[in-house]
Amino acid sequence: MHWTKRIATGAMALALSCAAPYAIAQHHAAKAAAQVAASASSEQDWWKNAVIYEVYPRSFQDTNNDGIGDLNGITKRLDYLKELGVDAIWLSPIYPSPQADFGYDISDYENIDPQYGTLADFDRLIAEANKRHIRVIMDMVMNHSSDEHKWFLESRSSRDNPYRDWYVWRDGKGETATSKGEPPNNWQSAFGHSAWQWDEKTRQYYYHKFYVKQPDLNWDNPKVHEAFKGIIDFWLKRGVGGFRFDAITTLYEDPNLTDEGVVKDKNGEPIMNAFGEPELDDSRTDNLPGVHPVMQEMRATADQFDSDAFPGKRVLIGETYLPNIGELEKMYGPAGKPEFELPMDTLLGFINKLDVATFRTRLTDAEDKLGGHIPLLVFDNHDNPRLDARYGDGVHNTDIERVISTILFASRGAALFYYGDEIGMKTTPPTRKEDVKDPVGVTGWPKEKGRDGERTPMQWDADANAGFTAAGVKPWLPVPPSYTTVNVQAEQPSPDSLLTWYKELIRLKKTNPAFAEGKNVLLDTANIKVLSWMRQLPGAPTVVVSVNFTAEPQTVSLAIPGVDPGASGKVRTLLKTPGAQDPASLGAIALGPFGVYIGEVQQ
Numbered sequence: 001m002h003w004t005k006r007i008a009t010g011a012m013a014l015a016l017s018c019a020a021p022y023a024i025a026q027h028h029a030a031k032a033a034a035q036v037a038a039s040a041s042s043e044q045d046w047w048k049n050a051v052i053y054e055v056y057p058r059s060f061q062d063t064n065n066d067g068i069g070d071l072n073g074i075t076k077r078l079d080y081l082k083e084l085g086v087d088a089i090w091l092s093p094i095y096p097s098p099q100a101d102f103g104y105d106i107s108d109y110e111n112i113d114p115q116y117g118t119l120a121d122f123d124r125l126i127a128e129a130n131k132r133h134i135r136v137i138m139d140m141v142m143n144h145s146s147d148e149h150k151w152f153l154e155s156r157s158s159r160d161n162p163y164r165d166w167y168v169w170r171d172g173k174g175e176t177a178t179s180k181g182e183p184p185n186n187w188q189s190a191f192g193h194s195a196w197q198w199d200e201k202t203r204q205y206y207y208h209k210f211y212v213k214q215p216d217l218n219w220d221n222p223k224v225h226e227a228f229k230g231i232i233d234f235w236l237k238r239g240v241g242g243f244r245f246d247a248i249t250t251l252y253e254d255p256n257l258t259d260e261g262v263v264k265d266k267n268g269e270p271i272m273n274a275f276g277e278p279e280l281d282d283s284r285t286d287n288l289p290g291v292h293p294v295m296q297e298m299r300a301t302a303d304q305f306d307s308d309a310f311p312g313k314r315v316l317i318g319e320t321y322l323p324n325i326g327e328l329e330k331m332y333g334p335a336g337k338p339e340f341e342l343p344m345d346t347l348l349g350f351i352n353k354l355d356v357a358t359f360r361t362r363l364t365d366a367e368d369k370l371g372g373h374i375p376l377l378v379f380d381n382h383d384n385p386r387l388d389a390r391y392g393d394g395v396h397n398t399d400i401e402r403v404i405s406t407i408l409f410a411s412r413g414a415a416l417f418y419y420g421d422e423i424g425m426k427t428t429p430p431t432r433k434e435d436v437k438d439p440v441g442v443t444g445w446p447k448e449k450g451r452d453g454e455r456t457p458m459q460w461d462a463d464a465n466a467g468f469t470a471a472g473v474k475p476w477l478p479v480p481p482s483y484t485t486v487n488v489q490a491e492q493p494s495p496d497s498l499l500t501w502y503k504e505l506i507r508l509k510k511t512n513p514a515f516a517e518g519k520n521v522l523l524d525t526a527n528i529k530v531l532s533w534m535r536q537l538p539g540a541p542t543v544v545v546s547v548n549f550t551a552e553p554q555t556v557s558l559a560i561p562g563v564d565p566g567a568s569g570k571v572r573t574l575l576k577t578p579g580a581q582d583p584a585s586l587g588a589i590a591l592g593p594f595g596v597y598i599g600e601v602q603q
């Protein structure tokens, strides 16, 4: 499921921010921390147990009072991110852009959009992030540029311009000297309607998988490869810690322009998308094999920087919505030809339903079917309704967010999360069409309200504009009403808050050896109400985790080899949800509604 097939935001559950008190167990971490530091967390391997935080710069922190977040705002908040425990921040695009798709339409890949600051601000951000041992990961959009990029302006200027074949130009069907005919085939834009745009000047169509202002680059052209290797080099020299490759599976299209199939429902009727057209199967425009050699090239380019003045692997992250685990496994590259370190496992994070059996299968797949590679777990981003809307029930949302964050941080792998999830920010879509900013919402209204609802300003405090921008300034998207209680300042001092829960989970991930590196082994696998697993690392105490996927109390019995489930004193609590009792034994772990229990086995 790609984000373009995201669920409608309209029927979103109402969130109740009921922060019930809970006890955070005392954790004796010093010894464990030293062990972890000596093993997996070497500089080169930093990414293997990484905590990565997605910043949507436009919405994070405004410092020049124009209502739009900026680089200096991110720099200002680095201490907050450090305290949270993140290893890296991924910035959605900050390059010069007409902002038709809020930065994903790039008009210059080697500069900073003045709305966000300057290259000097960027260098300062990198320097300050380095001081705090936080890496900065850039978004790399290679599928398309802006139609205002000089490459495209050249390309569209004449059929024999040297840049003509940097983009995908095709004749229409039935085109004549006087008529443009029909688009070359039935392919659709993810932003609605045909993916082909007629260009009168040179009388051909150009292809755009995304918005009409995002023409696709032609990856059959070696010059495009060279251009992007140069761009990657440019940012690596400035000290970035890696890249997140945007929409990477859409790099290539079928050169024969074969029509795509229509997706049918169980009665054989076409499924209609939010734009009122039949949904297509993406079989000719997504996940074509050409992407693999490209990523091998990019990997080799990045590898040259692995051991210079700023140590540590330059990590390649992929936006990889794929249909199954086998396709995800391929994204790591064949033996001897590495591609991504961390292609996103969206199969787990976007199940969008608390179904124990499906979670169990996907977690087992991530453990066993990725060829021993590190999974990148992710449950949220700037393209999908937030966690409350996809997993919440409207009554226990905070507890459900604890469940999801536990799966994220307590499973083996790198963990990626979205700004604001750590405080429980709610999806807040626009209510009137005239307020919509995202072109997806403009075209799809009212069925598809677009992505504004998950991009609202970060809620720092309870002041006017939530500390995002000065009082009296109009933020680019409205601050949701929840900011009075859901904000960093209110949650920071509270041991009961979601923010504190996130910090505790991250601390465990970083300091407990089994949490950091241990194998994931599913437990109690016939249970359809509670998901349980253990983390096992030779020489370290095993950790058990149980999360209740229901609104009813549950009790589970965990069978650990060599431990009598009835014996008392065999499990020591590391973290648990509000009001829960410490279990007497592994045979009787009691969980409240959407309760979480994490304990260390005493063997």
Ligand code: GLC
Pocket: 003, 101, 104, 105, 141, 210, 246, 247, 319, 382, 383
């Ligand atoms: C990716 C981005 C999304 C953007 C699209 C086109 O899916 O995450 O925000 O609209 O690519 O660049």
